[in-house]
Amino acid sequence: MSEEQIGWNREQMAERAAQDIPNGSYVNLGIGIPEKVVRYVPDGTEVIYHTENGLLGMGDAPEEGQEDPELINAGKKLVTAIPGASYFHHADSFSMIRGGHIDICVLGAMQVAENGDLANWSTGNPDAIPAVGGAMDLVAGVKTIRVITQHVTNKGYPKLVEKCTFPLTGAGVVSRIISDLAVIDVTSEGFKVVELAPGVDFDYVQERTGCKLIAE
C-alpha cells in the first residue's frame, strides 16, 4: 500500500464484497478484482462458484504438475474442480444464468449510472474490436449484480455517473457498488452511501462522484 492510499485497497475491496455473500450462494465472479473475492469468503460459509464456460464448483488454481489445459475458467485461466463439481455445455451454463439460478454476480465496471445502468464492455471507440463475452447475459439473468470498482478512472474522472456515456452492458441492473471509498447502493432515489471506507468522509466521496449522493 502506498503512503497516499486513501480508502480500501484492491484486497480490502474484495474482502468487503465477500462479506455480503450469504452461505449457500451460487456465485459468478468477473475477471479482475472480483476474482479475489474467493479468498475472503468468511469461514463457515460455503459458496459454489460458477464459471460460464461450463463448470459449477470451481476451485483454486491447480498445483504445479496438476494443470489440465481443458480445465479453465471464463478468463481462460487454469483452475480446478472441487469434489462435487459438475461440468455442462454452454447452453446449460447460460440457462443457469438467464434462468435466474445464479444468486450473485460480482463484476468490474467502466461506468455505473445512478439508475443502475452498467457499462463494462466497450468504450464505443470505433477503432476498437468489440468484444462482449458473457457480460450482457450475466447482468440480464443473475438475480443480484454487484460491482467492484475504483471510484474514479486512472485520469480521475468519476465512474459513478448520472448517465453512462459508454455503451451499456445492461440497463438498471446494478444493486450495490463496492469502491475503494465506499459501499453504495442503487436505490429508486439514486446512489445511497451505506458505508464509508476508514478515513474517508461523505464530502470526499461526493466530490469524486458524477451525481448527487444520498447519505445514509
Add this chain to the structure above:
Amino acid sequence: MINKQVNSVHDAVANINDGATVMIGGFGEAGSPIELIHALIDHGAKDLTVVNNNTGSGHVGLAALIENKRVAKMICSFPKSANSFVFPDLYKKGEIELELVPQGTLAERIRAGGAGVPAFYTATSVGTPLAEGKEVRNINGRDYVLEYGLTADFALIKSLKADRYGNLIYNKTARNFAPVMAMAAETTIVQTKEFVEAGELDPEVVVTPGIFVDQIITVADPLLESKLVAAEEVYP
C-alpha cells in the same frame, strides 16, 4: 453395420464447400479440434462463415484458418484474447466481417437451431447497442429481444471418447459449445481422443447421443494450441 469412423482428418473435411457455414467447438484452446481445423486449411475451402466463441490464438488452429483468408465472416462473442492478433488486424483493415453475439445468446441460438426452434426472446442485450434494429417485445412486464436460431452446414468438434454410433463424452470444460453445435449442424465431424467399443460408454452418462454425429476420426495425441503458440508455430 453402422460405423461413423472415417480414415483420416482429410477425408473427414473433404466435403466442406466454399461458402459453407462451419461451427467450430472450443472456448479458447479447451475443446478446439485443432487437427480438423488444420485439415480444413489443407482442404482449401474458402468464403466460410465460422461460428466460434473466439477467433483463435497465435498462427495455428482457428487463427491460421483466418490468416489464410478462408473465413469471410466470424460469428462470435469475444474476438480478442491474449495472443489473438490475426483477426483484429484483418478486422481493422475491413477484410473480415464480424457478427458480435453475447455468449449466452450465441449458445442459445445454436441450441435453438439444433432443436428446430426458429427464434426466441431473451432479456440479454436489451437497452444496449447489440439490440439495435432487433424486435423488442414486452412479455409480462419485461422487455425481451428477438434472436434467431443458428444452424450450420458443418460442425467440427472434439470429444474425449466416441463409439461407432457417435455417442460422445467430453473432457472437463472442453465440452463447452460442442454438444449444441453437434445438434445444429447438418454434418457433425468429431475428432476423438479415444475410440471405444459400442456399449463401453454407460448410456446414463453419454453427453451427445450418436444421432447428432456423422463422422469420427481418432486423434489420440492432439496438438496443444498453447504450446504451439508459445513456440510461435505457424500453420501450415
